[in-house]
Amino acid sequence: YNRAIVFILGGDGPETLEEREKLLLSRLENFAGSRKGIYADLGISQAFSSKEQFRKAYHESLEALKVNDSVPAAGEEAEGNRESWVTYYKDLAGTSQTAGYNLVAETEIREAVDACDSARASRAVNEFLNGLRAEGAALTEQKYCLYRFLLAILSVPADAGIAVNDIFPQEEGDIFQRLEQLYDRKSIFNFYDKQVIRPVMEGLKKFRKSSTEMVMEKIEELVVQSAGDLTLSECADRLGYHPSYIWRVMKSTRDITFSDYVAEQKLELGKQLLKDTNLSVSDIAEKLSYSNAQNFIRVFKKHMDITPGKYRQMYRDKKDPQREEEKEKNIQN
Numbered sequence: 001y002n003r004a005i006v007f008i009l010g011g012d013g014p015e016t017l018e019e020r021e022k023l024l025l026s027r028l029e030n031f032a033g034s035r036k037g038i039y040a041d042l043g044i045s046q047a048f049s050s051k052e053q054f055r056k057a058y059h060e061s062l063e064a065l066k067v068n069d070s071v072p073a074a075g076e077e078a079e080g081n082r083e084s085w086v087t088y089y090k091d092l093a094g095t096s097q098t099a100g101y102n103l104v105a106e107t108e109i110r111e112a113v114d115a116c117d118s119a120r121a122s123r124a125v126n127e128f129l130n131g132l133r134a135e136g137a138a139l140t141e142q143k144y145c146l147y148r149f150l151l152a153i154l155s156v157p158a159d160a161g162i163a164v165n166d167i168f169p170q171e172e173g174d175i176f177q178r179l180e181q182l183y184d185r186k187s188i189f190n191f192y193d194k195q196v197i198r199p200v201m202e203g204l205k206k207f208r209k210s211s212t213e214m215v216m217e218k219i220e221e222l223v224v225q226s227a228g229d230l231t232l233s234e235c236a237d238r239l240g241y242h243p244s245y246i247w248r249v250m251k252s253t254r255d256i257t258f259s260d261y262v263a264e265q266k267l268e269l270g271k272q273l274l275k276d277t278n279l280s281v282s283d284i285a286e287k288l289s290y291s292n293a294q295n296f297i298r299v300f301k302k303h304m305d306i307t308p309g310k311y312r313q314m315y316r317d318k319k320d321p322q323r324e325e326e327k328e329k330n331i332q333n
Helices: 014-033 051-070 075-079 089-093 103-114 118-135 139-159 175-180 185-225 232-239 243-253 258-276 281-287 293-304 308-319 321-332
Strands: 042-044 086-088
Touching: 014 042, 042 051, 051 086, 051 089, 051 103, 086 089, 103 118, 103 139, 103 185, 118 139, 118 185, 139 175, 139 185, 175 185, 185 232, 185 243, 185 258, 232 243, 232 258, 243 258, 258 281, 258 293, 258 308, 281 293, 281 308, 293 308
Parallel strands: 042 086
Antiparallel strands: none
């Protein structure tokens, strides 16, 4: 990767790791020795306890490898005939302590903010700040980590296409300047939790709600235009979305599936046609893309507890009081 071969060595302790490092170097030297002018340099990172720290280990090993490239060789060694070199990052770092940026906490905060889960986000902030304090890093290193964590949060609305200025009013001042003025843990936690994460989540919810409502309006228009003769796949294709997205939009905005929604709209349109036109039940069934009139009657009766014909008659009786009165007299007689 990146013109370097990456190896991951594991072991139960420092001794085991050291033995495996030596074995790896020996095998690489044997391999390289069979080819003229080839040598193997190793850059070895510090030992880490979890695979989540692989990125840091990789960068440390690469940094150690760069030292080998920067050391000038003399004489024939410059032509590539020198011996292999091994450089340990811990030798470069010496006794200085640097802040280890918590990539796990960064991933967690991004996922929590994207899911608009405030409780999960608060836990991620706590984990991040606790880890930063445990590192005992210098103030400048802490600031770097704090800014990077802030950028991780802001990247979520940015990825969604929401401008930062739309979330944070300009009159409140630059958000990075506000972070710059904070030093104690409690203030920093409240800054992330209340001044950054909450507004970002509110912006995401508002954006997503407006987007889904807009899509839902398009779905409703298509269903009406097609008189219910529309499948989920056809609807998604005509709107340019994936069927699963249409399904999620309908569940989140109307808590209904696409097929049930279409059935409801066809029923409403059928009721309207029964009331406002003189079309026969068969013609209405055909207009609504039912396979036959009996299917329309069956569905209508299932939901309305009355047949389409009786529904039309009841509506017209209520609309014409005189007709209803004559009907009652005939019943009495």
